[in-house]
Amino acid sequence: MGSRKTKFRSVKLSLKDLLGKEYIQAVVHARSFLAGDxxxxxxxxxxxxxxxxxxxxQQRLLQLLPQVGTVCCPPLKNSAQGGTTDEFRAHSKRALAPVGGLGFYRVxxxxxLFLISKSEHYHVPLGHGFPGYHLINHARTLGIPNATHNNTRGHITRKLEExxxxxxxxxxxxxHAALEKTLxxxxxxxxxxVLNLETGSLAAEAAIKMVLARFYRPQADSPQPKYHNRIPVLVVIGDEQGNLQANYHGTTVIAQMQRxxxxxxxxxxxxxxxxLIRCVRPNNLEDLESVFARYEQEKYKIAGFFHELVMMNYGATRLTEKFILRIYALCxxxxxxxxxxxIQSCVWSPQLYMYREYGIQPTFVVVGKGFxxxxxxxxxxxxxxxxxTLPQFGALVTNGQEELASLAYLVTIRWAEANxxxxxxxxxxxxxxxRVLADHYPTIVHRIEGKRHLAGMYFNDLESGKRFTSYLNNVGLDISVQTYKEGSPPSALTKLPLTAGYEVVDVVIxxxxxxxxxxVK
Known part of the structure; x- marks a missing residue:
């Protein structure tokens, strides 16, 4: 397959460009005083x-494409055994564990040499060692501290909030006028x-706390909540069989109960x-109408409607515009x-947040990981x-205010917006x-789900999915078939980095x- 050339828009910025002249002056004065620089x-x-x-x-990365799947370095023979749990140990793949990474590659x-076709589970939408993050090294050299606390949120973190x-x-x-009006x-x-937290689980949990605060007081001196005399019902997206397991909103207890x-x-x-926790099947309008008819009356009240837009923990099932718009109308x-x-779709959308493509306005948006x-x-x-409505310590993480983490966000935003x-x-x-591939192999591939880089290839049976991903693993693509959720459709998931251009896409295809x-042989 002949590839067209990918030309990304150039972004060249300094810390002064990102953070402002006055702040940089203050940083320079502080560093000069403290270290004598x-x-x-x-x-x-x-x-x-x-x-x-x-x-x-970019050119160096493209030069390495023909070597994907080959042994390019001496293997590590005596790596650490570790001391993790039995479950983690059983699922560990040490051969794939990284000893090096650059761009869309991992050794x-x-x-x-592996192509990180899942972007290291959404961690690196811009690939390993993205050069823009060199600004973080500059910030360290200037003595900008990373650690701070909620009461001393730094300039960079406050700028990121804006x-x-x-x-x-x-x-x-x-x-600035439109931003001030919005604020x-x-x-x-x-x-x-904006609340600054450390993991997606804690961000999702903050939303759970805030919706439950409309039913229960967060602390003894809190005012009586609006719906104190109603029983809260948390509604999520379930699987095709009507069970809870399809969604994923983190690893805190209530979030796990939701699945x-x-x-x-x-x-x-x-x-x-x-x-109570109730679910509706993906894109099922009958379920949706039913849950509102049943629980928006008498002693019950729907506390919050939790959803993803592309369900990457359920075969990349994409919720349709019609379904989402009806959810928002009822809510x-x-x-x-x-x-x-x-958590799994932010940054990959051209508008940074996929909800903007649907024309909806959520009450809460949980982001992280990729940013x-x-x-x-x-x-x-x-x-x-x-x-x-939460008190100061209602949803708080000391490490959530890290300045250099906020700087990483700002770098990602600038490149993603420009490109x-x-x-x-x-x-x-x-x-x-x-979709062309699926049309050519209907006896193997059932359908394609997802949106753009976040894609799921559904198979007619689980064994086909396993054979497909095994072949791709052998040729150097980091790809897997979902088998860990009961009732999950047999599907192979990919989340290509945004820095992977047409040349990389053609290799994957x-x-x-x-x-x-x-x-089929």
Missing amino acids: DPRQMKALAEEKVDFYPPAF GEDGR ELIRTAAGISPGD QSNKNDVLNR GMWPDFIEQCEKQKTF KKHDVPTIDDE PGGEYPASRIIFSSTMD AEITSAIGEYYEEQL DCMKDALKHM
Whole structure:
């Protein structure tokens, strides 16, 4: 397959460009005082522009494409055994564990070159060692500390909060009047609050806490909640059989209960009428109407509607526009907060948040993982001021305010915004080529799910999915078939990095085509 050349838009910025002249002056003065460094050298470093994705870097990565799947380095023979749990040990693949990574590649302990076709489980949407993150090294040299606390949130973290609110509202960079108006709004459909947390689980849990705070007091001196005399019902997206297991909103206890874990605990909560958990099947309007008809009356009240847009833990099932718009219409009618969990889809959308493509306005948006680019664990929840009801320690993580993690976010945002049109076109091309493959091999491939880079190839049976991914693993693609969830459709998932251009897409498609040809022999 002949590849068209990918030309990304150049982004070259300095710390001064990103963080502002006055802040940099303050940083230089502080460093000069504390360490005795020459302020002129520090100022020059702060003004040094970094090329976020140099053509030479991209060209080097493309030169390595023919070597994907080959042994390119001596294998690591004596690696550590570790001391993890039995479950983690049983599922560990040490041969694939990294000894090196650059761009969309990882060198495993077995010495082979792998294409990170799952972006290291969403951690690195811009690939390993993204050159734009060199600004973090500059910040360290200037003495900008990473560690701080909630009461001393730094300039970079506060600037990021503004950027998240700006981008969530679709405000153009530099439109300070529109940003200020958004920050001051008290409307339910305006996202103008940010909580800085460390993992997606904690960000999703913050949403759970805030919706339950409309039924239960967070602490003894809290005012009586609006729905104190109703039983809260948490609604999630279930699987095709009507079970809870399909969704994934983190690993805290209630979030795990939302996907069917802790069944005895769920039963006791229901018996005591503490709260209920109910699900609707993906894109099933009948289920949707039914859950509102049943629980928006008498003693019950839907506390919140939790959803993803592409369910990457359920075969990349994509929720349709018709289904999502009906959810939001019903939630608006019945005063039900909506929680859009974009831990797995943020950054991959050309508008940074996929909900903007649907034309909806969630009450909460959970983001993270991809934004800091694998440099730091850092999640955020962006939400409406009308839900700003928790006490200071209601949803707090000391490490959530890390300045350099916030800087990583800002770098990612700048490159992703500048290249949104290009990366979107590449993603659409990838999805189109996957659908062509599915049409050519209907006896093996059932259908394609997902959106652009976030894709799932559904198979007619589980054994075909296993054979397909085994073949691709052998030729150097990091890809897997979902087998760990009962009732999950047999599907192979990919999440290509945004920095993977047409050349990489064509290699992936060619490998998939070879796998399917091999399977029909």
